[in-house]
Amino acid sequence: MWDAVQYGRYGDERSRPFFELLARVGAEKPGYVADLGCGPGNLTVRLAERWPGAEVVGVDSSPQMIEAALSAQPSAGVSFALGDVRDWRPARPPDVLVSNAVLQWVPGHRDLVVRWAGQLAAGGWLAFQLPGNFGQPSQAILRELAAAPRWRPLLREAELNRQSDSPEGYAELLGRPGFEVDAWETTYVHVLHGADPVVEWVKGTALRPVLAVLDDERAAAFLADYGERVRAAYPPRPFGTLFPFRRVFTVVHRIG
């Protein structure tokens, strides 16, 4: 279960990769734009602002996220639908497909992005971004703890997020005649404030499936274990807590 409010904390840090991804999309007057895994929809409406006149569709499998999107101020040309991005079929060849910070949750995402690229209209764009932080402490500690004897039996049902490919991997996967691929990575060094900010960040995303399968007492114990290790990996400094976060970006342009 997603919590739009918890996810919305650190909104500036989380939305920056979306804008940096979109900066590499050269579409001028797209007619049909989809935001696949749109979350609470606040970034979907930015697509409509950039391309007024486009039909913009946001799709997400979380009822909580779609409810948050629908309860925000309606924006001309934007609609939202509940659904799994793997089942989504475009009404016609899309001009722009965007998927920001979603595919790390989707099994088989490499096949999916190949399919999406193949569905693009001539001249269309596919842009996606995934966290590439699988090896960074916030994720590594989570996996280590989840595999520890105390927690493993309780977390069998918890689906942890997956690893992204490298920029080279996506360029290799999607580069072929008729397509231009632009793939890169960035490590943001976020400076977070407040108590346990890395735990608070991860609670909005990767910790969610773990906490969802534990009762309150066990969830508190897991958070205490996780927090202790995370505080050691990301010690607070007088100016804040440094939280390096690697992300992988891919933009595909269908030429002709």
Ligand SMILES: C[S@@+](CC[C@H](N)C(=O)[O-])C[C@H]1O[C@@H](n2cnc3c(N)ncnc32)[C@H](O)[C@@H]1O
């Ligand atoms: C980290 S949020 C990103 C939301 C938004 N794209 C953004 O950049 O703020 C991940 C979103 O992906 C959605 N999601 C995960 N797997 C999905 C799937 N298979 N189909 C549709 N949405 C999915 C979640 O419900 C969640 O809203």
